[in-house]
Amino acid sequence: MVDSRTPVIVGVGQFTERIDDPDYRGMSAVELATEAVRAALADTGADVTAVAKAIQVFAGLRQFEICTPFASAPLGCSDNYIRSVAQRVGADPARAVLESIGGNGSQKLVTEFAAEIAAGDIEVALILGSENGSTLKTFAGKDDKPDHSETVGGQLDDRGYGFEQYMSEYTAGHGLTGAPVQYGLLDNARRARLGLSVEEYRLKMAELFAPFSKVAAKNPFSSSPVERTVEELVTVTADNRMICDPYPRLMVARDTVNQGAAALLMSVAAARKLGVPEEKWVYLHGHADQREQDLLDREDLSVSYSSKQAVAEALRVADIGxxxxxxxxxxxxxxxxxxxxxxxxxxxxxxxRGLTLTGGLPYFGGPGNSYSLHGIAETVAAMRDKPGAFGLVGANGGIMSKYSVGVYSTTPVDWTPDRSKELQADIAALPKVPVTRNANGAGVIETYSVRYDWPERTGIIIGRLDADGSRFMAISTDEALVALMSDGDPLGAAITVTAGEDGKNRAVLA
Structure with a gap:
């Protein structure tokens, strides 16, 4: 027997609308999330109407169309995404929460509201997310567009955008305005640490991701159910063009998708009261949340302390290895x-055992901040099929900036708090690399990426000054340097950097 306040996941739901579906209509973020929530309610095996009315908290992930204050949603949107979904499923939660940006948010919210349930503050909570990137792309530039605007009002705990955790005016000015280039810097830093050539590392990436595509090919919720070979992934072609070094297109998260997911949590007492069969219950055995240093502060760009500590702590809480x-x-x-x-x-x-249940973001789909909610849904389903087994979800946000982990199982267990706040002090105590914002003189390339997605191919550099070893960022359109960065191996190459009046440092081959 477990404490009656112990949180359990009792329902999960997913929904995918593919552009090649015969009935494709370009759904809104609200519509996509609604379908997933309806599936989660039905998945409980209990009275759907009664369960919906019992939900006290609806917590949602912020979709890309409302992720920035600098632009409005191209097709319009709800003024309260969360309550728009709640109304459609017959719910009227006391609280609506909109999480800030970050792919870690799905697991973070599950852990947060599971803790509230365990504390007796609430009894039932729903986590939801969706992304309508396919719809936005389909209707871009067209005169005949749907209007997804809604005005529903009501209470909303909007936690803000949070993008300041991932970029600054300095980094954005030096080209770090998208995920591929940001992660390109990290993967090339890891390649430097391992001492691998460009070709060797690309092969390692392809060998990692080819099995993911095999899983995606069999997943009915996948946005791209196509199995890819290592050779397909490693070979640069017109269809597998370079996006940002070191990534060809098929190694990049597929974000132009229409997908939604949801997970329903409640106390054991509420599950019994609402008639949810025990075979539906999945317990959160382990959990942890960690935040990394800001990108340029990190002494070693090739590792992640936040993911290491979060996984280790979640395993410790679950009392497994x-x-x-x-x-x-x-x-x-x-x-x-x-x-x-x-x-x-x-x-x-x-x-x-495999490293994914969905098929991964490049193949299953990368629905913005809500991808890991699909991972949680798949894990819950897998645990029901394997009673007593353990499933681990690792959710990442920003530039490897925030990492949240959950360990799931059908084995009953009381709620155990984690030590995330205490462990965060270990990361806060790590040394920081000094940064020279306006860099002049001789230096070397520490890591790099190349932006093939800009009108002019541009090198993006994190380097170290010879004079004092401090770190700097620079961009380059120097023909010789960009050629080396595109077709050779510039790691450790000598460069000359000059600070511009516009705040941007520019590099040329020394």
Whole structure:
């Protein structure tokens, strides 16, 4: 027997609208989330109307169309995304919460509201998320567009955008305005640490991701159910063009998707009261949340302390080791977030347990901040099929900036708090690299990426000054340097950097 306040996940739901579906209509973020929530309610096996009315908190992930204050939603949107969904399913929660930006948010919210349930503050909570990137792309530039505007009003705890955790005026000015280039810097830093050539590392990335595509090909909720070979992933072609070094297109998160997901949590007492069968209950055995240093402060750009500590702490809380985990779903927007967990916990790319249940962000789909909610849904389903087994979800946000982990199982267990706040002090105490914002003189390339997605191919550099070893950022359109960065190996190359009046440092080959 467990405490009656113990939180359990009792329902999960997913929904995907593919552009090649015969009935594709370009759904809104609200419509996509609504379908997923309806599926989660039905998944409980209880009275859907009664369960919906019992939900006290609706907590949602912020979709890309409302992720910035600098632009409005192209097709319009709800003024209260959360309550728009709640109304459609017959719910009227006391609280509506909109989480800030970050792919870690799905697991973070599950842990947060599971803790509130365990504390007796609430009894039932729903986590939801969706992304309508396919719809936005389909109707871009067209005169005949749907209007997804809604005015529903009502209470909303809007936690803000939070993008200041991922970029600054300095980094954005030097080209760090998208995820591929940001992670390109990290993967190339890891390549430098391992001493691999460009070709060797690209092969390692392809060998990591090819098994992901095999899983996606069999997943009915996948946005791109196509199995890819290592050769397909590693070969640059017109269809697999370079996006930002070191990534061809098929190694990049697929964000133009229409997907939604939801997870319903409640106390054991509420589950019994509402008639949810016990075979539906999945317990959160372990959990942890950690935040990394800001990008340029990190002494070693090739590792992740936040993911290492979060995974280790979640396993400790669950009282298991990595070998006891039966399934994984590791955040996979790019190879780096998967690689660092594998590095720290001795997982191989061909681990027979697999590293994803969905198929990964490049193949299953990368629905913005809500991807890991699909990973949680798949893990809950897998745990029901494997009673007593353990499934681990690793959710990543920003530039490897925030990492949240959950360990799931059907085995009953009382809620156990984690030590995330105490452990965060370990990361806060790490040394920081001095940064020279306006850099002049001789230096070397520490890590780099190349933006093929800009009108002019541009090198993006994190370097070190010869004079004092301080770190700087620079961009380059120097023909010789960009050629080396595109077709050679510029790691450790000597460069000359000059600070411009516009606040941007520019580099040329020394």
């Amino acid at each position: 990595i070998d006891d985990v039966a399934t994984f779903d590791l955040y996979s927007c790019f190879p780096f977030p998967v690689f660092v967990v594998c590095d720290d916990f001795g997982l191989a790319a061909d681990d027979p």
